[in-house]
Amino acid sequence: MEHAVVPGMTREQKLSEWIEQYSDPILRTCYLYLSDMQMAEDALQETWIKAWKYMDDPSRKPVANEKAWLLRIAVNTCKDYRRTAWFRHVDRQNALEDLPPRFVAAEPADNSVSMIVMDLPDKYKQIILLYYYQGLTIQETGSVLGFSVAAVHRRLRKAEALLKSALERGESHE
Amino acid sequence: MSNEIMKQRVQQALNEELAHIHTTSRERDQLYENAIGGKVMKHKMKTGLVLALVLVLVSAVAVAAVLLSQQEIVEQVAVPMALENDTGVVANQDYSPEQLAHLIQTLDENGFTLEENNTLMQVLKSGQGYNEEETIMEICRQAFGGNYGTWTLEQQDWFEKLLADIGFNEEYTPNLPGEGNMTYEQAEAYAFAALKAEFGDALDPADRDSYILDRGFWRGSEDSPAYWYFNLFPKDIMLGTYSVSFEDADPDETLEVEGSVPEWTKPYNADDLLSAFTRIHDPIYREIPADALRRLHDMLADAKMDPDSISYPDTMGYAVTGYPEPAENDISREEAIAAAKAALGNPRAACSSAILTEYEGKRTWLVGLTVYIRMGTPDEIRVASVDSVTGQVESIREMTNDDSENMPYIAEAAYTSLREGLLKEADYARLAAEAILAEHPGLDLLNENEYEVKVFGRDQRMVWFTTRSLQHGNASARVSRDGKVSDITVDSEGINPDNLYSRFWNIYGFYSVEDGEWESWDQDVWVQLKLAMDPLEPTTIAAKLQKMGQYPAEDSVRIDHRRAQEIALGQVNCRWADVNTCILIDAIPHPVWKIRVIDDSAANPVFEVDAETGEILNVDLYRTEYTPDYVLYSLEKNWRKVLLDEEGVIPLAKYAITYKYGDLELDIPEIEVDNPELYEAHVDGLTARFTALKDGDPDYEVELDKGGFVLRCEEIR
Known part of the structure; x- marks a missing residue:
C-alpha cells in the first residue's frame, strides 16, 4: 500500500498534487452519483477536506492505492449526501425539470451513457463508476466499497447486464 | 460485448459526455485553500459572482420569451427554492446568499430592478441570506404596493397559501369570504357608513389621498366567528387613526368603532407635532419626503417648545432647518449622493436619504448612507454633509447610540449645538x-x-x-x-452552589423569561459548570441536579449534536420545528443527548437520545412557564427522584395531573391540586389523592413508583 506522503514531499505538496490530478475524475464521479452539479462540487470539496485530515492517520483502513482511497472518501461522501433527509425529500429529477433550462447544468441526453449510469440503482452505479469509469481493479473496487472480491464479482455481473442492455437499447435508437 | 470493450466504451462515452465538467486552476487553488482550512463551500457561487450581481446586475441570456410578473417569480422561483431548503424533517426558513442573489437577478431580468436601499439589496450587499417569508413579503410589497393590509383580499389569500407552501405556516388559513358571507364591497360600505355615523364630516373614509386603508377578513373557525376589520391610517399629521371591526354574521351587534378626531389648536405643542409626524414618517424605516419636512418646519414655527422635553433638540432642530427646493446653482440630488458615497468609500453603502437643507444662509445636502451589517445587529448609518454649491463633502458623521434618528434631516450645525450638554x-x-x-x-x-x-x-x-x-x-x-x-x-x-448557575447564565447567555427561550450553551459550558459545581455543596434541587449531572465532552460519543438533533426533529410532525436546548448528559449504559424541540404545541417535547446508538430512550415534556428548568439538563430519572426525595409526592402528582388533564393551550394550564382552597390532599406512601372542594370539579388520584415515575394518574368524577 502506498503511503500517503512520499518521503521528501510535504503533506501540502501531496494534497496539491492530488487535487491537480484527481479533481476532475472525482468531480465527474460525484456528479454521476448524485445527479446534481452543486452537490457534486460540495462533495468534491468535502473529499479534499477529509483527505487532508486523514492522509496520515495510521488508523485509517488500508486501500490499494491513493486513487482508490480518494474515491472511497468521495463515494462515502456521496452516500452521506444521499442519506440526508433533504436529499430524500426532494425529487431530484422533478426539481431539475421544473427549473428553466438556463438554471440547470448541461444535462446529458436521455439515451446517453451518463444518463444510463445515473439511472442505475446505487449499488450498481458504484460498481460502474469505480470499475468501469475510474478503471479500478476488482480488488481496488472491493477495497473502496468494503466488499470482498467475490461480492464485487456478483455485483459486477449484474451491473454489466444492466449496462449492456441499456447501451444496446440506446444503440437501437440511434 | 467483452468486458474490456465495455470498459473502454463506458470510459470514453462518459469522458466525452462529461467533458464540460472540470475544474479550473483557480478553482483547484480554492479547493486546496478550503481543504487546509477545513471549510466546505455549500453551494457557493464562483468567486466574485455574488458581488458582480450587485454591482453590475448580470444580464443572463433570456431563455423565456415572455417576461414573468413578480407574482409569477414568487410562484415559479421563490417558492420552489424555499421548498428545496426544507429537509423533509423541518422547514428551513432562510434563503442562502446565493439563492437571494438568484431571486434578485431574476427580478431584474424581468424588469423589476430593486432600489439600492431596498432591504433585499442591502442584505445581498452584506453577503448574507435572508428569511424566506420576509423576502417574499418584500417582493410582494413591490408588486402590490403598501403592506399586507393594503392588498386586496385575493392578494392576501394568495400570500397565505404561499406561506403554507413554504412551511412558514403549518397550514393554509383562507381569508376570502365565501358563500353566506358579506362580499367585500358590502363589508366596506358597512364600515364606512359606521365611521361616518360616528365621526361625521370630519372623516371621509373613502378619501385615499388622506388615508391609507388597511383591511382584512377572518373566515373564522369552530370557536370563533368570521369577522371583518378596516383601519384608516392618516397620511397627514393633522388627521387621526380609525378602526372598525364587526362579525360577518351579526355586524350591528358586534360593531366596534375606535378613533378620534384630533383637536389641533394653535399654538400647537411641538412635541405633539413631532409625535404625529414620526407616526407617519418614521425616519428609521423609510426616507421622509421633502414636502413633508417643509410642512413640519412651517407648523413648528409657531409651536410651543418645551426646553426640558426630551424631544426639544429634535423639535427645535426641525424648526430652525429649512428645506428649500433645489435651485439652479445647487448640485443635483444625484450628484450629492455620488459625492457622499465616493467620500465614504464603502461599496456596500446605500443611500437611505438625501435632503437639501438650509441653515443660517448655508445650503447643504444631508445624505444618509446605510450599511447593513448582519441580521440581528443595527445598520451602520452615516450622515454626509455636502455643500450644495461646490459639491464638497464637508463631513461624514456616524450615527451612534447617543444620536437621534432624526439626525439625517436636521442641519448639522443646528443638530450639534442643540445637543451640546446632553449626557452621552x-x-x-x-x-x-x-x-x-x-x-x-x-x-x-x-x-x-x-x-x-x-x-x-x-x-x-x-x-x-x-x-x-x-x-x-x-x-x-x-x-x-x-x-x-x-x-x-x-x-x-x-459565589456559592446556589448562585453558580445564574452566574453562568450571566456570562454565557441570558435566559429571557419573556420569550421563554433559552440561550443555548455549547457543551463545553456544561462541562465547565460541572467542574465548578463539584467542590460545592448545593442545597437547592436545581443545584443538586447540576452537581449530579455529568456532562461529558461531545467528542467522547459517536453521535454528535447535529445527528442527535436530526433524530429528535424526525419525531416531530411539524415542518418548522426547531431545536432549542441540546445537552449531552452522562448515563448508563451510554451518554444521552437531552434535546428540547420547539414545535407548535404549548408543551414542547424533550427527547433523550442515546449518544452511541441513536435510540430514543425517553420523551419528557417542558412548558416554559410551568416546568422547572432542570427538566432540560437532567435525566428524567434523576430529577424525578430528587424532587420526590426533597418535596414528596404532591409536586410530581400535580405535574402528572396537569400534563394529562390540563388544557396546555391555556396560559395557565395548571390544575391546582396543591391549593388548599381548591383541593384537600391526602398522601399515603407514594399515592396522593386530591378531593375537590368546589362542586363539579373532579377528584384526582396519582400513584408513583420509588423513582417518582407515574404508575397511575386518574381523574375521578
Whole structure:
C-alpha cells in the first residue's frame, strides 16, 4: 500500500498534487452519483477536506492505492449526501425539470451513457463508476466499497447486464 | 460485448459526455485553500459572482420569451427554492446568499430592478441570506404596493397559501369570504357608513389621498366567528387613526368603532407635532419626503417648545432647518449622493436619504448612507454633509447610540449645538458606576474585562453591568437625563452552589423569561459548570441536579449534536420545528443527548437520545412557564427522584395531573391540586389523592413508583 506522503514531499505538496490530478475524475464521479452539479462540487470539496485530515492517520483502513482511497472518501461522501433527509425529500429529477433550462447544468441526453449510469440503482452505479469509469481493479473496487472480491464479482455481473442492455437499447435508437 | 470493450466504451462515452465538467486552476487553488482550512463551500457561487450581481446586475441570456410578473417569480422561483431548503424533517426558513442573489437577478431580468436601499439589496450587499417569508413579503410589497393590509383580499389569500407552501405556516388559513358571507364591497360600505355615523364630516373614509386603508377578513373557525376589520391610517399629521371591526354574521351587534378626531389648536405643542409626524414618517424605516419636512418646519414655527422635553433638540432642530427646493446653482440630488458615497468609500453603502437643507444662509445636502451589517445587529448609518454649491463633502458623521434618528434631516450645525450638554451613553455609565461604587466599593464596573456595560432607554436610562466573571454578579441603576441615579441593584454575593448557575447564565447567555427561550450553551459550558459545581455543596434541587449531572465532552460519543438533533426533529410532525436546548448528559449504559424541540404545541417535547446508538430512550415534556428548568439538563430519572426525595409526592402528582388533564393551550394550564382552597390532599406512601372542594370539579388520584415515575394518574368524577 502506498503511503500517503512520499518521503521528501510535504503533506501540502501531496494534497496539491492530488487535487491537480484527481479533481476532475472525482468531480465527474460525484456528479454521476448524485445527479446534481452543486452537490457534486460540495462533495468534491468535502473529499479534499477529509483527505487532508486523514492522509496520515495510521488508523485509517488500508486501500490499494491513493486513487482508490480518494474515491472511497468521495463515494462515502456521496452516500452521506444521499442519506440526508433533504436529499430524500426532494425529487431530484422533478426539481431539475421544473427549473428553466438556463438554471440547470448541461444535462446529458436521455439515451446517453451518463444518463444510463445515473439511472442505475446505487449499488450498481458504484460498481460502474469505480470499475468501469475510474478503471479500478476488482480488488481496488472491493477495497473502496468494503466488499470482498467475490461480492464485487456478483455485483459486477449484474451491473454489466444492466449496462449492456441499456447501451444496446440506446444503440437501437440511434 | 467483452468486458474490456465495455470498459473502454463506458470510459470514453462518459469522458466525452462529461467533458464540460472540470475544474479550473483557480478553482483547484480554492479547493486546496478550503481543504487546509477545513471549510466546505455549500453551494457557493464562483468567486466574485455574488458581488458582480450587485454591482453590475448580470444580464443572463433570456431563455423565456415572455417576461414573468413578480407574482409569477414568487410562484415559479421563490417558492420552489424555499421548498428545496426544507429537509423533509423541518422547514428551513432562510434563503442562502446565493439563492437571494438568484431571486434578485431574476427580478431584474424581468424588469423589476430593486432600489439600492431596498432591504433585499442591502442584505445581498452584506453577503448574507435572508428569511424566506420576509423576502417574499418584500417582493410582494413591490408588486402590490403598501403592506399586507393594503392588498386586496385575493392578494392576501394568495400570500397565505404561499406561506403554507413554504412551511412558514403549518397550514393554509383562507381569508376570502365565501358563500353566506358579506362580499367585500358590502363589508366596506358597512364600515364606512359606521365611521361616518360616528365621526361625521370630519372623516371621509373613502378619501385615499388622506388615508391609507388597511383591511382584512377572518373566515373564522369552530370557536370563533368570521369577522371583518378596516383601519384608516392618516397620511397627514393633522388627521387621526380609525378602526372598525364587526362579525360577518351579526355586524350591528358586534360593531366596534375606535378613533378620534384630533383637536389641533394653535399654538400647537411641538412635541405633539413631532409625535404625529414620526407616526407617519418614521425616519428609521423609510426616507421622509421633502414636502413633508417643509410642512413640519412651517407648523413648528409657531409651536410651543418645551426646553426640558426630551424631544426639544429634535423639535427645535426641525424648526430652525429649512428645506428649500433645489435651485439652479445647487448640485443635483444625484450628484450629492455620488459625492457622499465616493467620500465614504464603502461599496456596500446605500443611500437611505438625501435632503437639501438650509441653515443660517448655508445650503447643504444631508445624505444618509446605510450599511447593513448582519441580521440581528443595527445598520451602520452615516450622515454626509455636502455643500450644495461646490459639491464638497464637508463631513461624514456616524450615527451612534447617543444620536437621534432624526439626525439625517436636521442641519448639522443646528443638530450639534442643540445637543451640546446632553449626557452621552458613557456619561450615564460613569454616573451609574460611581453611584453603585459609593454603596458597594471594590466593584470594577467600568473594566471591560470584568463587566459588559449596556445603556437602555430614552428618557430615563437603565444602565446594566453584566458580569464576565463567576466571582461577582450583575449590577444595574437608573439614571435620569439630569444625571440623578436611582434604583440601584447589585448582586454582591460571593459565589456559592446556589448562585453558580445564574452566574453562568450571566456570562454565557441570558435566559429571557419573556420569550421563554433559552440561550443555548455549547457543551463545553456544561462541562465547565460541572467542574465548578463539584467542590460545592448545593442545597437547592436545581443545584443538586447540576452537581449530579455529568456532562461529558461531545467528542467522547459517536453521535454528535447535529445527528442527535436530526433524530429528535424526525419525531416531530411539524415542518418548522426547531431545536432549542441540546445537552449531552452522562448515563448508563451510554451518554444521552437531552434535546428540547420547539414545535407548535404549548408543551414542547424533550427527547433523550442515546449518544452511541441513536435510540430514543425517553420523551419528557417542558412548558416554559410551568416546568422547572432542570427538566432540560437532567435525566428524567434523576430529577424525578430528587424532587420526590426533597418535596414528596404532591409536586410530581400535580405535574402528572396537569400534563394529562390540563388544557396546555391555556396560559395557565395548571390544575391546582396543591391549593388548599381548591383541593384537600391526602398522601399515603407514594399515592396522593386530591378531593375537590368546589362542586363539579373532579377528584384526582396519582400513584408513583420509588423513582417518582407515574404508575397511575386518574381523574375521578
